[in-house]
Each structure stands twice: as C-alpha cells, then as structure tokens.
Amino acid sequence: MPNITLSSYHELFAQKAQFFEALAHPKRLEIISLLSRGSLCVSEIQSMLGLAQANLSQHLSMLRKANIVSTKKNGKEVEYSLIDRDAFALLNTKAQNAKDIFPIVIDPVCKMRLTQQEIAERVVIQDREYCFCASGCKQLFEKNKEQYVTHCE
Ligand SMILES: [Zn+2]
Numbered sequence: 001m002p003n004i005t006l007s008s009y010h011e012l013f014a015q016k017a018q019f020f021e022a023l024a025h026p027k028r029l030e031i032i033s034l035l036s037r038g039s040l041c042v043s044e045i046q047s048m049l050g051l052a053q054a055n056l057s058q059h060l061s062m063l064r065k066a067n068i069v070s071t072k073k074n075g076k077e078v079e080y081s082l083i084d085r086d087a088f089a090l091l092n093t094k095a096q097n098a099k100d101i102f103p104i105v106i107d108p109v110c111k112m113r114l115t116q117q118e119i120a121e122r123v124v125i126q127d128r129e130y131c132f133c134a135s136g137c138k139q140l141f142e143k144n145k146e147q148y149v150t151h152c153e
Contacts, residue, residue, distance in 0.1 A: 019087075022066035027051065028059050029091060030120060030134055035069060035082035037112070042078050048110065050136030092117060108148040109137035125149055 022028060027049060034040060034048055046056050060080060063069045068084040082088060104113050112133045119131040121138035130148070132138040141148050 019066045019068070022062045022068055023087060023090065025059065025062075027055075028063055031059060031063060031080075032068065032082060032087050033091060033118065033120070034134060035080060036085075036088040037118070039072075039079050039081040041074060042080065045080065046136075047140075048134040048136045050134075050139045105131045107131060107133045107137055109140050 023032075030049060031045060034045060040048075042053075042056065042060070045060075046053060049056065051059075060069065064071065066084075068082070068087045069080050070083045072079045072081065104115055105119065106112070107114055108130055110133060114131055114133055118133065120134045121132040123130045123132075123138060123141065125145070128149075130141060132141065
C-alpha cells in the first residue's frame with residue numbers, strides 16, 4: 001500500500017483548489033485560450049488582452065504557481081507557454097462538433113487564424129462580421145476602424 005499521510009492527502013486537495021482558483025477568472029481563461037495556440041511574450045499577451053502590465057503579471061503569476069503555464073527567457077522578453085493542456089480542455093468541454101470549430105476566420109488586427117470556438121469578440125459593420133481573438137484586438141479595431149474595415153466596392 002502506498003504510504004499516504006494525512007498531510008499529503010490534504011496537500012493534494014490544496015493543489016487541486018489552487019488549480020481551480022487559477023482558472024476562476026475570465027482574463028486567466030482568456031490567457032489560457034491564447035496560449036493554447038502557441039507561446040507568447042508578455043508584451044503580446046498584454047496587447048491582445050488590453051490589460052495593464054501589473055494586472056497581467058498578477059494573472060500570469062497565479063497561472064504559473066498552479067503549474068498551468070511555464071516561462072522561458074527569450075532575449076529581453078519572458079515567453080509564456082501552456083503546459084497543462086487539461087486546463088484548456090476544460091474550456092472546451094461543449095465543443096465536440098466540427099461545426100463549432102470551422103470555418104476558420106482571420107482576426108483583422110493580429111492576423112491570427114481563429115476557429116469558431118476561439119473567437120472571443122465579434123463586431124458587425126455593414127453586414128460584415130469581424131472576429132477577434134481577445135478583447136484587446138477588438139479595442140484596437142474600434143479605435144482604428146478605417147484601417148481594418150475592408151471595402152468591397
Ligand atoms: Zn487578435
């Protein structure tokens with residue numbers, strides 16, 4: 001029989017609670033969703049989410065303590081990667097149909113390719129729908145509409 005002490009038993013549930021606490025914020029779930037497509041530097045995450053640096057650091061540190069993300073030095077920047085895919089899987093439990101995933105659309109601001117389930121924000125202008133990876137890209141789009149709106153005529 002494995003030697004499980006009462007303290008390691010409690011420790012296990014303390015770790016589980018830390019994991020769910022780290023998930024329990026919309027911005028942190030958004031970060032997990034962004035990182036599911038690949039590693040990103042802090043400045044990239046910051047511009048995608050439109051968050052203040054201090055605020056973002058706090059979210060990233062919680063995700064790191066819960067072992068959901070890891071960091072790596074990349075020149076002057078710190079790069080974040082998603083290491084716990086289960087955290088991302090929990091975000092997608094309802095999306096089992098292919099129709100939730102296709103078609104792929106392009107975020108006009110960051111040019112990221114997004115599946116239907118990855119679209120965080122939408123804006124409709126003159127019957128055309130624009131889709132965004134995160135609230136930061138939508139904010140940039142709304143500030144500089146002329147730059148991003150495509151004219152078909
Ligand atoms: Zn974007």
